[in-house]
Amino acid sequence: MSLHPQGLVIGKFYPPHAGHRHLIATAAEGSERLAVVVLGNRFENIGLTDRVRWLTAEFDETHVTVIGMSDDSPEDYHSDEIWKAHTxxxxxxxxxxxxxxxxxxxxxxxxxxxxxxxFGAVHVTVDAARTAYPVSGTRCRDDLTAAWRSIIKPARQDMAVRIILVGAESTGTSTLTTALTGHYRNRYPELVDVPEFGRQYTYDKFAAARTRDPGAVLADLVWNAADFTAIGERQNEMENEAAARCPLVIADTDSLATTLWERFYLGDGSHGSYRALTQLPHRDIYLITDHEGVSFEDDGWREGEHRRAEMTEWFREELTREGHSWILVSGDHDRRMATATAIIDQIIAQQNRFTSPPWATRTVLAGDL
Structure with a gap:
């Protein structure tokens, strides 16, 4: 089969989904070179730059070029003049x-x-009935949660709401994370746990130490930068895996917190976890659990009772320094839940609010009738 020398795909890709991927992949297979032109306008609240970046990440073939172009012209398929403006x-x-x-x-x-x-070109129709991939940008915008798995993965990583809980030892971070996950799982059945990987890593490291020396105790563990590299990178991976499944991520700590625990154990001169920090996904908000008013519970794995106030301050300082949005959650459990859900609900509402100009058309699939 001969290939077309130059192929073209255009679209809003608002947001880019599996049907778009199928269209572009089909065009790429039939063309020596393919240009994908993303047309975005000022009335849409997913930026043109983001859509170009997501599609570029999805199609890294050298013969596929993704081009962003602002297009604020009204849509009117019956007007020759408007057609000329678009073309x-x-x-x-x-x-x-x-x-x-x-x-x-x-x-x-x-x-x-x-x-x-x-353009004096031939038209190649690709799945006009949307039977191969029954999805549309309209359907994604109408129900983001239901359509989540249909959106291309690079877009899901950026579009997911990410709520990160951090705090000193025994300040209720895990308790609040578990409660919030249970609360929102009614709305998001695909919401998964993102636990503190460093704790599991500690269990495994200690088990290995006990295998070598049955008399070893927790205080005998020797930490090094490589440990925190592994913890930070796996924490990022777990968070991103959760974002691929669900538009809401609630994580019990993250790789930024790992850098502070590395400082806690190894001092300011160790930077093993900083590689993971360079790959830190976007954050919507951090919730810092306050140490004040929370009794220290020694479960046999904690060592920082006397440094809880210091660690809380470290979190506040570091998040401020890095320019992240954060809230200190204090009070009893009910007060903490009320504080957390109030802001999370508003962030979710903002995520699900897609804007379009009044002339934008809606794609209606057979299953939508």
Whole structure:
């Protein structure tokens, strides 16, 4: 089968989903070179830059070029003048990348034939009935949770709401994390636990020490930078795995907290966990559990009772220094839950609020009728 020298796909990709991936993959297979033009407007609250970045990450083939272009022109498929406004934007987006001819336009939309004619290209229809992937941007925006697995993975990583709980030892961090996870799992059945990996790592490290020396005690454990590298990187992985499954992530600590625990055990000169910090995913908010008013419970694995106030201050200082949004949650459990859910509910509402201009069309699939 001969390949088209230059293929073209256009779309809003608001947000990019499995149907878009199928369209682009099909076009990439049929073209020697493929340009994907992302048309975003000022009325949409997912940035054009983000959509370009997500699609670029999804399609890292050297012959696929993703191009972002602002398009604030109204939509009117019955107006020749409006069609010209749109096609000229696409033409200039391509020209800026040195693309002056188009041989094939790939599309699942009715306008594909007219768009191809504007470029003197053939129109290749791809799954116009949406039977291969029954999903649309409209459906994703209408019910983000239900459509979550259909959105491409790079977009899910950035779009997920991430709530990170941190705190000194025995300040109720895990208790609050568990309660919040249970509270929101009614709304998000795919919500998974993101526990503190450092605790499991400690269990395993101590078990290995006891295998070597049955008389070893917890205080005998020798920590090094490599331990904190492993903890920080796995903590990031667990969080990202959770984001791939669900649009809400509630995590009991993170790799930024790992850097503070490395300082706690090894001092300021150790930076094993800092590699994980360079890959820290985006955060919506940190909740710091206050040590005041919480009795220290020694479960046999804790060593920092006398340094709880210091650790709490470290968290406040570091999050402030890094420019993160954080709230100190204090009081009894009910008060802490009320504080946490009040802000989380508003962040979720903001995440689910997609804006579009009044002329934007809605894609209706067979299952939506």
């Amino acid at each position: 000229e934007l696409v033409r200039l987006a391509l020209k800026a990348r040195g693309i002056t001819t188009v041989d094939a336009v790939y599309s699942s939309e009715e306008y594909g034939t007219e768009l191809a004619a504007a």
